[in-house]
Amino acid sequence: MxxxxxxxxxxxxxxxxxxxxxxxxxxxxxxxxxxxxxxxxxxxxxxxxxxxxxxxxxxQQLRVVIIFEGRDAAGKGGTIKRFAEHLNPRSMRIVALPKPTDQEQGQWYFRRYIKQLPNVGEIVFFDRSWYNRAVVEPVMGFCTDDQYQQFMRQVSEFEHMLFEDGLLLIKLWFSIDKQEQSRRFQRRMKNPLKQWKLSPVDQKGQEYWHKYTYYKEHMFAQTHTSFSPWTIIKSNSKKLSSWRAYDMSFLSLSTKANQ
Structure with a gap:
């Protein structure tokens, strides 16, 4: 035994x-x-x-963006890996931007993301996106209240312009509970192959749990639109969440392409 x-x-x-x-x-x-x-x-x-x-x-010469958002350790990166594993890399990209440079901080917030948008026939996966400013940045104090408020005023207009230009945008939020996030943090700390994933920002996830919840709920209320809705993926089980994410992405793309 x-x-x-x-x-x-x-x-x-x-x-x-x-x-x-x-x-x-x-x-x-x-x-x-x-x-x-x-x-x-x-x-x-x-x-x-x-x-x-x-x-x-x-x-069909489409342009597709799939945004993966959610709390730290919610399974975004693993799901993207499963999505992209066998796709043709010449017409697919994964975008995981580092923190903005000093030059980028002086530019319009959306500019650095606009440069990463897909060409025709291409799918781009965003491992976190412009929605950093809706949740992570205000929670962690990485932006001012004026910057946050400006973003919240502009983001739906920005996405409506993308919609009118024919870009297909899928927004996925990976949702885990507090206990599961804590378990995943503990496993990362013990696993030398995954310790690089655990940043100081991640470690604040438990401490700021309710603050994250406040900004997340406000984000849904302000940015869940008919042309760019959010889809919530229950991800306490990483493997089941991959299936759900695919099903909802395929359904959303089919609906948008036929509009």
Missing amino acids: SGYLTNEDLANIDSKNKLFEHAKTHGIDTDKLQFELDYEQQLEALQVELIKLQRWVQL
Whole structure:
């Protein structure tokens, strides 16, 4: 009852039935094993559909932006990785901008994001976006109240211009509860391969939980529009959230393309 399979065990497994027999012998949770197998199978099917979606975007000469927003450790980056893993990199980009430079801080706030918008036939995934100014920046004191208020006045007008110009914008918010965020922070601190993900800003996520909630709710109230709605993805389970994000993105794109 070791709780894991050795390389020798795996070498002798040539069927699903044998895998489950070995799992039971070694004290491995077979329900969890079945979930993992189902997930991998469905993930492959999802990625095939994403490739078809990308080809459709290319053939129709569309411009698509998918924004991934949410609290720290909500699973945004992992979902983007699963989305993009098998896509053609020549017509897809992932944008994760660092903090603005001194020069950028003196420019119109949206300028640095406008430069990253897609060309025809291209999908761009934003791992955080201009909505930094709606939640993270005011919570952490990275912008003034005047800058925040100006952003909130301008953002829906900005997105309406993108809509009128034919750009397809999908806005996803990944939602986790406070306990799950804490668990993920703890795992990151213990995992040397993921410690780089844990920044001082992330570590304030628990302390400022209610402040984040206030600005998040205000953002939804002000920026959930008919031409650019938000879709909330429940992401306490990272794997299930990937399926939900794909389903909602595909549905949103299909609806927008037929408007």
